[in-house]
Amino acid sequence: MKKHSILRVVAKILIPFVLLFALYVQFHGDFGPGGGFQAGVIFAAGIILYTLVFGLDTAREVCPKRVLECLVAGGLLLYGLVGTLGILLGDRFLDYSVLADHSGQHIGILLVELGVGVTVAAVVVSIFFVFVDRGRH
Amino acid sequence: MNLEQLPILQVILPLLAAPCCLLLRRSRLAWGFAVLVSCSSLLIAATQLHIIHHSASGSISYEIGGWAAPWGIEYRLDRLGGLVLLVLTAIAAVTLSVARRLLQEEVPEERHHLFFATFLLCLAGLSGIVSTGDLFNVFVFLEIASLSSYVLISMGRSRRALVAAFQYLVMGTIGSTFILIGIGLAYMMTGTLNMADLAQRLTMTLDSVYAEGASIENPALPVNQTRTILAAFAFLTVGLALKLALFPLHAWLPNAYATAPTVVSTFLAGTSTKVAYYVLLRVTFTIFGLAFTFGQVGLQFLLTPLAIMAILVASTIAIYQGDIRRILAYSSVAQIGYLVLGLSFATQAGLTAGIVHLFNHALMKSGLFLVVGCIATRQAGLTLESIRGLGRRMPLTMAAFVVGGLGLIGVPLTSGFISKWLLVSAALESGRWLVAVLVVTGSLLAVVYVWRVVEAAYFLEPDDKTTSEPHDAPAGLLAAAWVLLGATLVFGIYTDLPVGVAREAAASLMGVGS
Secondary structure (H helix, E strand, C coil), X not given: CCCCHHHHHHHHHHHHHHHHHHHHHHHCCCCXXXXXXXXXXXXXXXXXXXXXXXXXXXXXXXXXXXXXXXXXXXXXXXXXXXXXXXXXXXXXCCXXXXXXXXXXXXXXHHHHHHHHHHHXXXXXXXXXXXXXXXXXX | CCHHHHHXXXXXXXXXXXXXXXXXXXXXXXXXXXXHHXXXXXXXXXXXXXXHHCXXXXXXXXXXXXXXXXXXXXXEEEHHHHHHHHHHHHHHHHHHHHHHHHHHHHCCXXXXXXXXXXXXXXXXXXXXXXXXXXXXXXXXHHHHHHHHHHHHHHCCCCCHHHHHHHHHHHHXXXXXXXXXXXXXXXXXXXXXXXXXHHHHHXXXXXXHHCCCCCCCCCCXXXXXXXXXXXXXXXXXXXXXXXXXXXXXXXXXXXXXXXXXXXXXXXXXXXXXXXXXXXHHHHHHHHHCHHHHHHHHHCCHHHHHHHHHHHHHHHHHHHHCCCEHHHHHHHHHHHHHHHHHHHHHCCCHHHHHHHHHHHHHHHHHHHHHHHHHHHHHHHCCCCECCCCCCHHHHCHHHHHHHHHHHHHHHCCCCCHHHHHHHHHHHHHHHCCCHHXXXXXXXXXXXXXXXXXXXXXXXXXXXXCCCCCCCCCCCCHHHHHHXXXXXXXXXXXXXXXXXXXXXXXXXXXXXXXXXX
């Protein structure tokens, strides 16, 4: 892809907006269409575009395998721990009302969706890396 | 934190432990953690069953997020669920405690932590199916359990494991899709996913379920008389029959069990089809109800012949297999026939027999697969030729196999006898003489396939007599196999736990009340 300067320049311009849009879908998910899953997939799409243009080795430096594994586990753990806070603070699992006086439900769903987003993005990128890697051996 | 949080802890403990295993990375650490978690799960399941069995209502309920039942997701556990959870977590705990030793030959060490993470996800999925009182939740957990079991099976040593896992994936996905379509149709007609609410709304008339002003052709028609609900029921039962590996939808099972790592066969043989049977009981008895399932649809006219075919055909196929794991796998298909036969009687005695056999067979078959794992630690071949003379080389291991085999046949003093006895007496009680005769015939076929293994191990001379020194499997493995198979002996004599609980579970499923 080194020769295709148009592709490289356009990709460089697009990727920040793709990632930004992912964050918009993530954090606007409780007011409009969207949420963690969609945001995660869009975010991963940005990284996949980067991989397609700049190659797997560069992309591996951006997202090392260890970091991806930690993110896969971390997102799920974030979801679980927010849910478990409900139990620890004396109420039911996933009862966000205990997190704050008025906006507990809001904070709860935001954190849970963030966990979903992180895990989905990391999983989609991991799956893509595995597939790309297979062809090279 | 108090005891009322137990239903959710049962599910989220393994669910959250799975990513922790991923982070721990080191094989030994991840294994130790997984064992700890599975033992805690067993403790939780035992406590829950104790609470349920001694409570007046016979069930416990938990509202997720504090949202009340028909709107929010409710976890509901009764005696049946408690019993299934107990056997599920017990097998998981025993299997995991020896998993590291068994994996040494089969999975490279750097992937052990991934194995344990997937194993715990599978446990979480299976526990979730049993714990939840929400039909859509059942589907979600079914997918968690199924997807992780495809991965677990594909980790087998031979390349055929990949083919078997893919075959299972295709069949399993068809099954899941059917189940989802069934749930969708039922939701369309009733507007609810909560099992108890669904059961109630299915018997109401159309105009009382739909909003006022909706144009309905036949407002006085009960919801469960509509064609949509009949289709929903058909999709659900066929999908579950696939997951359950009921004859003739069993083709995925023998390959999957015979090629998966032995740890995985040990765990899945005792749990995954049993949990599918649990869901079938829930759908037919709790949700659609006795009158609909057996009166209006007449499911018994389909299930009884299929169950008997499963017993006779699968047992016969088992006789002609050359690999021990395939013998055991086909025997599993036959035993599923006994389970479904108990259900198809639609009597309290038949159901009791089915539930007790679920409990007993889970212990027996997991124990037997663990014995196969023991053999695999000492020699590569698992065919009838390669185990010749093994009775002298591995006396304690093969003795364990004999105990399990006697249980499969249904010899008195083993737990297999109890469930066969209950099944035959249930058949006679309801005047099904022919069925009773066929069940006994099935047991005779079991004698043949168990005998072929015993004959090879004890009465045939090995080809090379160099390794005739007794050399049993590692002590830990052997102990675990004896725990499971010893339990079948214990439950063959002290029948209070499975039979007592199953009888009351069957009564509440039949709507008799305990």
